[in-house]
Amino acid sequence: xxxxxxxxxxxHGFRIDPIVRTLLDTDFYKFLMLQLIxxxxxxxxxxxxxxxxxxxxxxxxxxxxxxxRDQLDHARxxxxxxxxxxxxxxxxxxxxxxxxxPDFLDWLEDFQLPEYDLRRTExxxxxxxxxxxxAETTLWEVPALAIVSELRARAAxxxxxRFELDVLYAKAKAKLWGKIERLRVLAQEGPxxxxxxxxxxxxxxxxxxxxxxxxxxxLGDNFVGTSNVKMAMAAGLEAVGTNAHELPMVxxxxxxxxxxxxxxxxxxxxxxxxxxxxNLLVMLPDTYGTTQFLRNAPDWVLNxxxxxxxxxxxxxxxxxAIAWWQLHGCDPREKLLVLSDGMDIxxxxxxxxxxxxxxxxxxxxxxxxxxxxxxxxxxxxxxxxQAISLVCKVxxxxxxxxxxxxxxxxxxxxxxxxIARYRRVFxxxxxxxxxxxx
Amino acid sequence: xxxxxxxxxxxHGFRIDPIVRTLLDTDFYKFLMLQLIxxxxxxxxxxxxxxxxxxxxxxxxxxxxxxxRDQLDHARxxxxxxxxxxxxxxxxxxxxxxxxxPDFLDWLEDFQLPEYDLRRTExxxxxxxxxxxxAETTLWEVPALAIVSELRARAAxxxxxRFELDVLYAKAKAKLWGKIERLRVLAQEGPxxxxxxxxxxxxxxxxxxxxxxxxxxxLGDNFVGTSNVKMAMAAGLEAVGTNAHELPMVxxxxxxxxxxxxxxxxxxxxxxxxxxxxNLLVMLPDTYGTTQFLRNAPDWVLNxxxxxxxxxxxxxxxxxAIAWWQLHGCDPREKLLVLSDGMDIxxxxxxxxxxxxxxxxxxxxxxxxxxxxxxxxxxxxxxxxQAISLVCKVxxxxxxxxxxxxxxxxxxxxxxxxIARYRRVFxxxxxxxxxxxx
Numbered sequence: 090x091x092x093x094x095x096x097x098x099x100x101h102g103f104r105i106d107p108i109v110r111t112l113l114d115t116d117f118y119k120f121l122m123l124q125l126i127x128x129x130x131x132x133x134x135x136x137x138x139x140x141x142x143x144x145x146x147x148x149x150x151x152x153x154x155x156x157x158r159d160q161l162d163h164a165r166x167x168x169x170x171x172x173x174x175x176x177x178x179x180x181x182x183x184x185x186x187x188x189x190x191p192d193f194l195d196w197l198e199d200f201q202l203p204e205y206d207l208r209r210t211e212x213x214x215x216x217x218x219x220x221x222x223x224a225e226t227t228l229w230e231v232p233a234l235a236i237v238s239e240l241r242a243r244a245a246x247x248x249x250x251r252f253e254l255d256v257l258y259a260k261a262k263a264k265l266w267g268k269i270e271r272l273r274v275l276a277q278e279g280p281x282x283x284x285x286x287x288x289x290x291x292x293x294x295x296x297x298x299x300x301x302x303x304x305x306x307x308l309g310d311n312f313v314g315t316s317n318v319k320m321a322m323a324a325g326l327e328a329v330g331t332n333a334h335e336l337p338m339v340x341x342x343x344x345x346x347x348x349x350x351x352x353x354x355x356x357x358x359x360x361x362x363x364x365x366x367x368n369l370l371v372m373l374p375d376t377y378g379t380t381q382f383l384r385n386a387p388d389w390v391l392n393x394x395x396x397x398x399x400x401x402x403x404x405x406x407x408x409x410a411i412a413w414w415q416l417h418g419c420d421p422r423e424k425l426l427v428l429s430d431g432m433d434i435x436x437x438x439x440x441x442x443x444x445x446x447x448x449x450x451x452x453x454x455x456x457x458x459x460x461x462x463x464x465x466x467x468x469x470x471x472x473x474x475q476a477i478s479l480v481c482k483v484x485x486x487x488x489x490x491x492x493x494x495x496x497x498x499x500x501x502x503x504x505x506x507x508i509a510r511y512r513r514v515f516x517x518x519x520x521x522x523x524x525x526x527x
Numbered sequence: 528x529x530x531x532x533x534x535x536x537x538x539h540g541f542r543i544d545p546i547v548r549t550l551l552d553t554d555f556y557k558f559l560m561l562q563l564i565x566x567x568x569x570x571x572x573x574x575x576x577x578x579x580x581x582x583x584x585x586x587x588x589x590x591x592x593x594x595x596r597d598q599l600d601h602a603r604x605x606x607x608x609x610x611x612x613x614x615x616x617x618x619x620x621x622x623x624x625x626x627x628x629p630d631f632l633d634w635l636e637d638f639q640l641p642e643y644d645l646r647r648t649e650x651x652x653x654x655x656x657x658x659x660x661x662a663e664t665t666l667w668e669v670p671a672l673a674i675v676s677e678l679r680a681r682a683a684x685x686x687x688x689r690f691e692l693d694v695l696y697a698k699a700k701a702k703l704w705g706k707i708e709r710l711r712v713l714a715q716e717g718p719x720x721x722x723x724x725x726x727x728x729x730x731x732x733x734x735x736x737x738x739x740x741x742x743x744x745x746l747g748d749n750f751v752g753t754s755n756v757k758m759a760m761a762a763g764l765e766a767v768g769t770n771a772h773e774l775p776m777v778x779x780x781x782x783x784x785x786x787x788x789x790x791x792x793x794x795x796x797x798x799x800x801x802x803x804x805x806n807l808l809v810m811l812p813d814t815y816g817t818t819q820f821l822r823n824a825p826d827w828v829l830n831x832x833x834x835x836x837x838x839x840x841x842x843x844x845x846x847x848a849i850a851w852w853q854l855h856g857c858d859p860r861e862k863l864l865v866l867s868d869g870m871d872i873x874x875x876x877x878x879x880x881x882x883x884x885x886x887x888x889x890x891x892x893x894x895x896x897x898x899x900x901x902x903x904x905x906x907x908x909x910x911x912x913q914a915i916s917l918v919c920k921v922x923x924x925x926x927x928x929x930x931x932x933x934x935x936x937x938x939x940x941x942x943x944x945x946i947a948r949y950r951r952v953f954x955x956x957x958x959x960x961x962x963x964x965x
Contacts, residue, residue, distance in 0.1 A: 093531040250744070252744045256741070259704070260697075260700075260701040262694060263697045263700075263702075264701075266698065270905075302690060303694070306690040467745075
């Protein structure tokens with residue numbers, strides 16, 4: 090009805106319609122990790138690479154290379170804004186004031202995303218690499234993923250009429266709200282903590298914003314936050330998330346011998362607990378296999394608040410953590426489990442009911458909240474809008490290959506001979522292959 | 528995103544947000560009937576009354592009386608606009624040019640909706656009566672219904688947040704599109720003609736507009752028109768509909784004796800075919816019972832193109848018409864059946880498949896296209912948005928009571944002694960009671 094001509098005309102003038110419009114449009118854990126990297130590994134160089142695990146989707150044919158370059162270039166023009174840095178400095182995160190130190194914030198002030206290296210590969214994919222200081226390349230992870238993810242969605246929608254788009258979003262809204270209604274029922278039964286982890290593989294920025302509003306409106310206090318810093322700032326929500334595989338992967342790559350390699354995942358935890366405390370002490374145990382990680386963990390690891398199983402079936406991974414705590418005399422009801430690997434409404438319900446009363450459970454809901462458009466396209470052509478398994482992982486540190494084994498053999502990354510060496514060092518009897526969830 | 532402050536501020540200035548904004552926002556058949564009334568019964572006085580058959584919904588408690596008065600008053604300020612009259616004069620309706628004669632259009636130029644008489648009744652309903660010349664009161668039917676219907680929907684939505692409204696409409700859109708997808712499948716199987724008959728009991732004007740666009744977009748040529756004259760004009764669609772019960776009811780009320788009464792429904796047809804032709808010759812046989820109407824019909828009635836069963840179960844009513852045509856040697860494949868009584872996706876599918884190849888079928892889809900919000904409210908409180916059986920019927924003509932028997936005893940209207948007399952004259956062995964559909 091109401092058309093704002095000025096806004097419309099202003100939009101005409103955009104060279105592109107930018108996907109990432111602020112450096113805060115990223116996951117909160119990047120800042121926690123970055124502060125650690127700046128403190129402990131300021132000179133380490135790390136290369137990140139974008140990997141599309143869904144090989145059947147040939148991104149090089151779906152996304153226009155120039156559009157991708159334009160979006161990446163635009164992200165490089167961004168700087169942290171004064172008001173954003175003031176908020177990072179003044180806001181309370183995880184109940185802690187001034188979690189980010191002045192020298193770190195000063196350093197952020199001049200931050201710019203480093204250069205990227207893009208080429209199309211012969212199998213129809215893109216090779217997208219970020220080389221440079223770890224403290225700089227690390228911040229590419231989320232915007233790079235969000236850009237590729239949204240460009241793919243835009244390409245899928247290019248031929249749709251205004252009306253088809255209207256139906257598409259109506260269906261997607263109805264679908265998400267249907268899930269939220271089920272969560273409301275679940276919340277009646279007992280404690281429920283849901284947060285949005287869906288920035289990286291979102292359908293689009295505006296859509297994620299809608300999803301976050303929907304979760305806020307529908308779940309109230311059961312929606313405990315978003316990993317997206319910009320949205321947390323704008324909506325007055327908690328920014329959530331702690332750490333990722335890149336920490337043990339880089340520490341491991343830099344290890345000088347097998348003993349140091351075996352210790353690397355625990356060294357990450359030692360460094361982390363020097364800097365952070367309380368609910369921020371959530372470990373990610375699966376980089377080189379969860380079972381060996383727990384079996385070989387030093388006793389002080391039991392003091393950590395929580396654990397985020399990430400590559401076993403969620404209930405199995407969580408049960409393993411509970412059994413480990415119990416074996417060592419810890420009460421799981423005082424511990425926190427964060428489930429965030431490919432969760433969706435069915436698995437959320439299942440996990441919440443399974444663990445009720447036994448442990449504090451928190452669900453990091455990702456791609457299936459911010460990019461579930463299955464059966465939503467009015468022409469029935471849903472495949473182009475179906476989320477894919479896209480990751481941006483560290484591939485090397487100071488020129489040495491980075492390796493992940495994971496609990497799921499399909500998620501292992503690194504050169505074959507290095508994977509073999511890591512398997513020898515960490516043992517590989519606990520690994521199995523699982524289908525990849527988005 | 529884009530907020531047009533000027534539009535927003537302009538809207539602040541409205542005393543009310545008008546529901547009916549043009550006299551063309553009505554059903555096309557009113558104009559066809561009105562031209563006949565003007566020609567044959569210019570001095571007849573007829574009173575129309577609004578009746579809520581869904582007694583469980585106490586409209587007098589749901590809708591604010593002053594708001595209702597404001598909307599009715601606003602409708603009375605409307606006049607036909609020059610561009611509207613030019614379109615009525617110049618457009619082709621049902622393949623006929625200049626269907627509306629210059630003297631009729633001249634008369635419309637000065638038309639104003641006559642006064643209304645509103646009071647709240649003790650059982651929590653409104654009594655809303657329109658007294659005056661038939662040629663004036665008749666045009667109240669559709670705007671009065673649309674106003675009450677939309678005011679009820681607005682009342683139901685009053686407490687909803689912007690977000691709840693967003694979800695509500697997303698769900699309603701997804702729901703309608705789901706029906707349209709089923710109709711697309713149906714259209715693959717054979718001929719399908721759907722038109723929108725949903726003005727009178729619509730959720731709201733803007734919503735009907737969206738529904739009409741959805742039908743256009745989704746069904747293409749299988750969507751053959753809308754009864755709403757304004758929307759037909761704006762969207763370049765066919766305006767559809769022919770005649771209603773008010774014609775035989777007024778003719779019957781004015782009949783001087785039983786013989787004239789028995790002939791009244793056929794006199795309507797005689798007068799109609801003097802003025803109209805071709806596909807406009809669609810009879811409505813159920814006012815005093817379909818079975819007796821067909822049994823006693825003069826032979827020339829067989830020449831009419833089509834028939835609109837309106838109060839028997841649709842397949843039963845349509846089969847009766849087909850049997851009647853066949854009994855008299857007419858090929859039903861050259862005839863038209865219009866089904867428009869409470870149709871929804873299931874009954875549309877059933878009827879289309881049942882009659883395929885046997886008769887030309889056209890579906891007038893009403894309340895279940897423009898007002899189906901069942902299971903759409905995000906708070907689960909759907910009852911306030913569920914459509915009700917609201918009608919605006921002629922109750923007397925020149926001071927004599929108007930009577931309808933219908934094929935469904937639950938739809939009979941008129942004083943008991945008059946119903947008894949009509950039953951005696953027309954016979955009542957064929958009537959039965961059916962649940963009321965919206």
